[in-house]
Amino acid sequence: MKIERLSAKAEDYLETILRLSETTRGARTGDIAAALDVQPSTVSAALKSLKEQGLADYEPYGAVGLTPKGRQVAEDIAGRHVALRRFFTDTLGLAQEDSELAACGMEHDATPLVLDRMALLGEFLRDHPELLDKWKSLRATAKGERAPGVETGLDELPPGVRAVVLAVDVDGVLRKRLVEMGVTPGVLIAVERIAPLGDPIAVEVRGYRLSMRKTEAAHIRVKWRPGLI
Amino acid sequence: MDANKPTDLVILLAGNPNSGKTSLFNWIAGAHQHVGNYAGVTVEKKSARFARAGRAIEMVDLPGVYSLLAASPEEAIARDEILSERAGVVIQVIDATNLERNLHLTAQLTEMGVPLVFALNMSDEAAANGLEFDLELMSALLGGPVVPTNGNNGAGTAELLAAAQRTADAGQPCTGRVFYGLDVEASIAAVAERFEGDDAVSARRRAIALLDGLPDPHAPAAARDVAARETARLEKRGGRPLDVQLAEARYGFALGVATEAVRDASPHVRRARTLRLDNVLLHRVWGLPIFVFLMWGVFNLVFALGEPPMQWIESGLGELSAHLVAAWPATTAPLLRSLVVDGVIGGVGGVISFLPNILLLFLAIAFLEDTGYMARVAFLMDRVMHKMGLHGKSFIPMLIGLGCTVPAILATRTLEHKRDRFTTILVAPFVSCGARMTIYALLIPAFFAPRWRGWVLWGIYLTGILAAILVARLLRGTVFRGESAPFVMELPPYRMPTWRSVGIHMWDRAWMYLQKAGTVILAISILLWALGTFPRRTEFSRDYAAEIAAAATPAAVAAAEAARQAEILEHTAIGRIGRALEPAIRPLGFDWRVGTALVGAFAAKEVFVAQMGIVHSLGSADADSESLRQTLRARYTPLQGLAMMIFCLLSAPCVATIAATKRETNSWGWALGMLVGMTAIAWLVTFVVYRLGVWLGWGVG
Numbered sequence: 007m008k009i010e011r012l013s014a015k016a017e018d019y020l021e022t023i024l025r026l027s028e029t030t031r032g033a034r035t036g037d038i039a040a041a042l043d044v045q046p047s048t049v050s051a052a053l054k055s056l057k058e059q060g061l062a063d064y065e066p067y068g069a070v071g072l073t074p075k076g077r078q079v080a081e082d083i084a085g086r087h088v089a090l091r092r093f094f095t096d097t098l099g100l101a102q103e104d105s106e107l108a109a110c111g112m113e114h115d116a117t118p119l120v121l122d123r124m125a126l127l128g129e130f131l132r133d134h135p136e137l138l139d140k141w142k143s144l145r146a147t148a149k150g151e152r153a154p155g156v157e158t159g160l161d162e163l164p165p166g167v168r169a170v171v172l173a174v175d176v177d178g179v180l181r182k183r184l185v186e187m188g189v190t191p192g193v194l195i196a197v198e199r200i201a202p203l204g205d206p207i208a209v210e211v212r213g214y215r216l217s218m219r220k221t222e223a224a225h226i227r228v229k230w231r232p233g234l235i
Numbered sequence: 236m237d238a239n240k241p242t243d244l245v246i247l248l249a250g251n252p253n254s255g256k257t258s259l260f261n262w263i264a265g266a267h268q269h270v271g272n273y274a275g276v277t278v279e280k281k282s283a284r285f286a287r288a289g290r291a292i293e294m295v296d297l298p299g300v301y302s303l304l305a306a307s308p309e310e311a312i313a314r315d316e317i318l319s320e321r322a323g324v325v326i327q328v329i330d331a332t333n334l335e336r337n338l339h340l341t342a343q344l345t346e347m348g349v350p351l352v353f354a355l356n357m358s359d360e361a362a363a364n365g366l367e368f369d370l371e372l373m374s375a376l377l378g379g380p381v382v383p384t385n386g387n388n389g390a391g392t393a394e395l396l397a398a399a400q401r402t403a404d405a406g407q408p409c410t411g412r413v414f415y416g417l418d419v420e421a422s423i424a425a426v427a428e429r430f431e432g433d434d435a436v437s438a439r440r441r442a443i444a445l446l447d448g449l450p451d452p453h454a455p456a457a458a459r460d461v462a463a464r465e466t467a468r469l470e471k472r473g474g475r476p477l478d479v480q481l482a483e484a485r486y487g488f489a490l491g492v493a494t495e496a497v498r499d500a501s502p503h504v505r506r507a508r509t510l511r512l513d514n515v516l517l518h519r520v521w522g523l524p525i526f527v528f529l530m531w532g533v534f535n536l537v538f539a540l541g542e543p544p545m546q547w548i549e550s551g552l553g554e555l556s557a558h559l560v561a562a563w564p565a566t567t568a569p570l571l572r573s574l575v576v577d578g579v580i581g582g583v584g585g586v587i588s589f590l591p592n593i594l595l596l597f598l599a600i601a602f603l604e605d606t607g608y609m610a611r612v613a614f615l616m617d618r619v620m621h622k623m624g625l626h627g628k629s630f631i632p633m634l635i636g637l638g639c640t641v642p643a644i645l646a647t648r649t650l651e652h653k654r655d656r657f658t659t660i661l662v663a664p665f666v667s668c669g670a671r672m673t674i675y676a677l678l679i680p681a682f683f684a685p686r687w688r689g690w691v692l693w694g695i696y697l698t699g700i701l702a703a704i705l706v707a708r709l710l711r712g713t714v715f716r717g718e719s720a721p722f723v724m725e726l727p728p729y730r731m732p733t734w735r736s737v738g739i740h741m742w743d744r745a746w747m748y749l750q751k752a753g754t755v756i757l758a759i760s761i762l763l764w765a766l767g768t769f770p771r772r773t774e775f776s777r778d779y780a781a782e783i784a785a786a787a788t789p790a791a792v793a794a795a796e797a798a799r800q801a802e803i804l805e806h807t808a809i810g811r812i813g814r815a816l817e818p819a820i821r822p823l824g825f826d827w828r829v830g831t832a833l834v835g836a837f838a839a840k841e842v843f844v845a846q847m848g849i850v851h852s853l854g855s856a857d858a859d860s861e862s863l864r865q866t867l868r869a870r871y872t873p874l875q876g877l878a879m880m881i882f883c884l885l886s887a888p889c890v891a892t893i894a895a896t897k898r899e900t901n902s903w904g905w906a907l908g909m910l911v912g913m914t915a916i917a918w919l920v921t922f923v924v925y926r927l928g929v930w931l932g933w934g935v936g
Binding site: 013014015044045047048050051052054055173174177179180181182183184185186187188190191192193198199200201202203204205206208212213214215216217218219222 | 301302304306333334335336339369372376414448475476478479482483484486487488490491492494495498499509513517518519520522523610613614615616617618619621627720721722723724725726728
């Protein structure tokens with residue numbers, strides 16, 4: 007069956023519902039919200055849309071189910087997700103958590119051809135142990151080995167790295183201004199560039215760009231992991 | 236349409252800055268618009284009255300805001316206008332390419348209890364970026380009709396107005412759409428109960444505002460108590476400040492609607508152009524050279540391109556007065572003749588000779604703002620300007636100040652926060668303007684050897700900039716003390732401005748200058764004319780008429796005429812003020828002649844040169860007058876020459892600057908404070924320099 011291409015967000019929902027509906031509790035709005043780290047109000051809105059597209063089905067206060075069409079899409083994505091994750095852990099030797107995150111990001115865009123070639127490369131290496139060993143020693147010396155998460159002020163976040171906002175540690179006008187511009191706990195943020203004279207900085211948040219002085223950015227506590235972009 | 240006719244419907248236009256709100260307003264309002272200020276503040280008010288479908292409509296373009304929490308004058312005005320009950324309907328202009336943050340404002344608007352209509356602006360740009368909108372679903376989620384519009388070509392404005400009228404007629408206020416979570420909702424209800432006199436919508440809104448930590452002096456004490464208690468409870472429970480939690484919920488709503496009603500077919504296309512441009516324009520190495528080049532372009536556009544029309548205006552006015560002088564015999568009503576020729580025409584010249592510069596400046600500013608580069612100027616320059624006690628956006632006014640202080644002060648409009656803006660206005664006159672250059676051009680060659688001239692000129696300019704920095708820091712430490720306004724500023728996507736919106740913007744500002752600053756400049760110019768004319772001298776120490784009649788050479792005629800003029804000027808109020816000032820300026824090394832020229836310079840700085848010529852009996856002089864230089868060399872020491880330049884640099888700015896300051900601060904207090912403060916600073920600095928020089932024996936020989 008040919009299904010019209012869904013948005014990445016819709017695919018994430020389907021995948022999450024599929025995963026949760028396999029538990030005894032079933033997929034509930036609150037759990038979906040927690041799993042995707044969004045507001046429950048967002049989930050209900052999204053579910054409404056999925057329902058209208060004939061992909062999901064739910065009753066108020068009940069568990070969410072998938073229609074056959076929705077299940078097929080979800081399983082397709084889950085399949086891609088697993089294939090990608092396996093490639094990242096087995097072939098690239100990335101840590102479980104990094105593989106998971108990277109798979110989440112790529113599962114929507116990876117075409118069957120990309121997946122096929124990835125699988126082919128994995129098989130090729132398994133069939134040639136001497137090459138596999140060489141590759142393993144090379145990747146062991148390469149940088150980017152998984153490091154623990156780092157908590158810092160936004161002013162010290164390296165440019166281009168995505169981080170999660172933990173808190174806005176300041177009172178008064180500045181905090182109000184920052185949160186109303188969308189810098190709230192839980193949101194993803196990245197330093198896009200630093201001004202040529204070293205201050206202020208430009209950050210990307212909620213799909214737009216914001217500039218602030220480093221002294222202001224220092225109040226925004228973020229968490230990031232070296233090696234993960 | 237008659238402006239006094241009562242209006243049937245008031246439509247307010249609300250939205251984020253950079254949402255294209257004003258260009259949409261320009262399309263709808265066209266030539267009907269009127270620009271003014273809101274009462275008591277310097278926030279620009281744009282409104283228009285027009286008729287549509289037989290109804291008299293008033294449309295108000297509210298200031299662009301990110302929030303309605305009333306943290307800035309703009310937010311307070313937007314909020315008060317929306318709540319004033321005058322508004323039949325509020326249209327929110329939403330930038331379709333930046334839904335999430337735009338919808339955060341929607342979250343607050345839905346709580347205001349007014350009928351809402353949404354203009355999904357730049358939806359074509361968003362569609363080109365791969366976004367698809369489900370308008371029906373969106374309007375169901377937001378609680379008001381959503382109409383796609385395009386501020387660049389006016390598409391959708393007719394549908395928008397029709398939807399606004401329908402919504403206003405239905406009169407159904409949008410009710411709060413944000414669910415803050417069970418716990419917070421319970422607290423909101425508990426606080427809202429205490430607003431006994433209010434209806435449900437208003438009670439909820441005020442309860443949320445209290446919980447958001449906003450002052451509400453009219454709230455019942457009980458409501459404030461409950462709010463304080465609930466805030467403490469919710470902050471303990473949530474582990475973070477309550478205003479943060481409320482903002483999270485609003486963004487939750489925004490994200491929900493954005494996720495729901497939009498299909499993002501190709502998220503990677505988005506903002507690729509802006510990113511590419513910023514990679515060049517904000518480049519670590521090339522960003523600053525490009526910036527310097529662009530600013531050089533702006534400066535030249537304003538002053539080099541403005542120079543010829545300025546000269547046309549001046550020569551046109553010169554010809555006009557020449558014709559008048561020729562047609563109007565000196566013997567009939569000589570006073571009125573002088574008033575018209577010297578007072579009125581001179582005054583009008585003082586007003587409109589700035590006009591080419593001002594039009595071009597606003598053209599440049601409109602272009603920089605509409606393209607999105609203005610925010611980058613602040614981004615690039617903030618480090619330096621912040622060290623000076625100013626804001627990144629103060630750079631442009633200071634740069635323009637090198638040409639002329641009047642447009643520089645008008646250029647401070649781009650600064651959002653009052654503290655930054657007022658500081659910039661008050662220090663802008665310290666930057667040496669073009670008119671002061673004529674003073675330096677006269678005095679420096681008169682007193683300094685050729686190899687020192689360049690250095691002295693540099694020194695004077697640097698002294699001005701240094702004074703600006705010190706005064707800015709002083710102001711920030713005293714008058715404008717307190718928490719500095721956050722720099723946190725959007726870097727909007729680059730957009731190509733339309734000529735229409737740039738043109739309207741330019742014309743509006745120029746018209747406001749003519750109306751407001753122009754009348755003041757004209758009035759003071761006429762006053763100065765009167766001071767320079769009265770009392771009139773009728774008896775002279777010598778019989779000049781006979782001398783002129785008997786003179787053998789043209790030079791002798793000129794000498795006699797110049798001496799006569801000097802006597803006349805000495806006798807007038809300006810001459811007397813100059814003399815009366817002598818005790819006050821003697822410690823600076825100035826005599827009454829310098830005092831007279833300084834009083835005259837208040838009309839315009841370059842008048843100093845002309846007046847110096849007259850008081851030294853050399854006739855009206857200009858900056859290249861070698862005979863005046865010789866006289867000055869004979870009468871004053873180089874140290875006194877330097878003192879004159881320093882005093883002219885720092886002292887009371889010209890009439891036009893005072894008028895512009897009054898206009899932009901909306902207060903005579905600041906304008907007169909500037910006058911007095913700058914004169915005091917000039918006196919002190921000149922005193923120190925002169926006395927130090929005398930003590931060290933420098934430049935006195």
